[in-house]
Amino acid sequence: MADPIQKAPENVSGRYYVDLTCIDCDLCRETAPAHFVRNNDDGHTFVVKQPKSPDEEAACHLAMLECPVEAIGDDG
Known part of the structure; x- marks a missing residue:
């Protein structure tokens, strides 16, 4: 879980x-x-834009x- x-x-x-446990695998950059x-x-990797549409x-x-090291977090 992301910290x-x-x-x-x-x-x-x-x-x-x-978070900084990202291993730079590129999966999230391909997905979104x-x-x-x-x-x-x-x-x-980092988040450059928050989602606005469904x-x-x-x-x-x-x-x-999909993140293999759970480096992406959701504060929502």
Whole structure:
């Protein structure tokens, strides 16, 4: 389970976030590319945009469920 204390500092505020246990596997960026972006300097992903529509919400939720290390959190 993602740890809110370890949130990547680049995450935009809101419901979804990525913590620093991210292994940079690219799955969330493939599942919801408008919402998850790679930090090329540190090799981890962060949330760049929170979902606004039901389709975007579904994509972010699926990315969270698929994350192999559970680095995506949901504060909602």
